[in-house]
Amino acid sequence: MAQQLDQANDIDGATLVEIFRRSMRVYKTDERFRQMLMSGKLRLVYYPVRGQEVLSASMMSAINIDDYLVTTYRGVHDQVAKGIPLKDLWAEFTGKVTGTCKGKGGPMHITDPDTGVMVTTGIVGAGLPIANGLALASQQSGDGRVTVVSFGDGATNIGAFHEALNLASLWKLPVIFLCQNNRYAEHTAYSVGTSAKRIIDRAPGYSMEAVRVDGNNPIEMYNAAKAAVDRARAGEGPTLIEAMTYRMLGHTFGADFSYVPKELQEEAKANDPIPAFHQLLLDRGVAAEEIAAIEAAIDAELDAAVEHALASEYPGLEELRIDVLKEEIRA
């Protein structure tokens, strides 16, 4: 039965390889950030995304480059999977004028409209009401875009989540609420902070479609994403996706992680989505050389991105007076 279901819901090889490529682009970016932080070559507050790569890659593979994304401070997986050029991302993370936001936003505020990354917010839950507005613009203009908004399980306890779901359902907005349930809100375990047994249990209160999937399984995650996107584009309204995943590292790079039970950490390591995906491709007959070529291309892009970021200039101090208002502030 399970085998039959898998076949019925299968996705084509090219899509699967594309999800893998995006997953590895995230994995290697995250890994490189942590390596450079560890060696002291970078100094910044970094929110690791290890373990959540496949989830983002599957979701972003189900939408177009000009569809809108709103994400959070732990958002590098979403941004990279959406397609931001790595050199622009790295330059922004290092505060350089060549960054996505001229170095003025930083890691928690990445914006890149060229790839549909419209808002990255450092305020938990704040992205959901804004995603409604982007979706409203699409509904009103008929441009056919959908908006995806990412947030964690912890964000479902803040008021903005509830206000946003109610309005999106009421107005049938083309928005996908992507809850990345990584089981920890900062340092607080799911059950300590969330009364609902499952995040999707909140959706019926807003008459909203909801689906809970294994976010680390690319086929399951992609299919759920695709179904939600199709519904949104067809004008059938929003979907809440609860994508189960696990944050394999601390809240921030270097942060204490001892509050996570050892057994859970061991279990997560055994279920690491990246090696599993690699094996899945091999099982599906993708040549090892093709996988290696994908990884080599990402390594090359990453090397160039890091070099570009480090070699770039910081913004000039006149930037303090620019972009505050449309008109430059007088010196």
Added chain:
Amino acid sequence: MSTTDKISFAQAINQALDEAMGADPKVMVFGEDIADEQGGGVFKATKGLSGKYGTGRVRTTPIAEQAIMGAAVGAAIAGYRPVAEIMFMNFLTVCMDQLVNHAAKLRFMSGGKTWVPLTVRCTTGAGVGFGGQHSDMLEAWFAHVPGMKVVSASNPAEAKGLLLSAIEDDDPTLFIEDIMMYSQQGEAPAPGFKVPLGKARVRREGSDVSVITYGRPVRLMDEMAERLAGEGINVEVIDLRTIAPFDEETVLNSVAKTGRAVIVHEAIKSFGTGAEISSRIHEELFSDLKAPVQRIGSKYSPVPFSPPLEQAFLYSEDEVTTAIKRIMG
């Protein structure tokens, strides 16, 4: 236009919204009770608009200010010009995050890649007996946020002209209406009349003292200036119209001429906008001043309900004239 044409403040707001929506299909209006089915707004400022432009562009929302403001921010980033009505200024407290952390900062934080051409309308003011949670003047909070503009009109014609400018402006603008002024009648402006943001208006020229104010106190100051003229005191009355960024040039030129300044606002005096304006005058014109700058505001108290307390809470003309006479020596 005949000079006898009159409109109320509420009609002026309605006309501005109507003209803006007629001129630009990207202008949308959101808020509680604003469509005609719900009565066209509790102050009728949006009456008739949903009938004319449809409930797609004129949307009644749930009572959910974060959802309203967030939707407005998102639509603005995507190229619309939303006008969000937050019924009372105090309700801005429940969507401060959207306004302060997002609307005001997205242009800067994105390095200019996104911007938020949003207008937020709200009403407030003491004097109608709403008590502590529907009456506050919180303009100083928003004036303190880089990336936002704050506007307050003193008469119907300029309300229309300022609101049209706010909607056309590419930065988020808070447009403060006074609940006591909706029925106030004034001269109707010519079609297309606009008041530029950031420009004060010298309502009356005078040589002895500059009275700097905005919003509801303006009319009272006009009347006071007329009375004081009879006593030989020539008051210059300046209506800021835009509170942030305020028109420093007009204020400083006036005070350089008169050597005396009194700032009057309904907001409580402590840490109010008067403190900022006073400081700028002292910083630039200290040696030209004939007396220290005076500030008149409401009392340091939540807005009370009981009518005698509410009146005692508010700034008064007596306080202004007393201050003027004291600094005139």
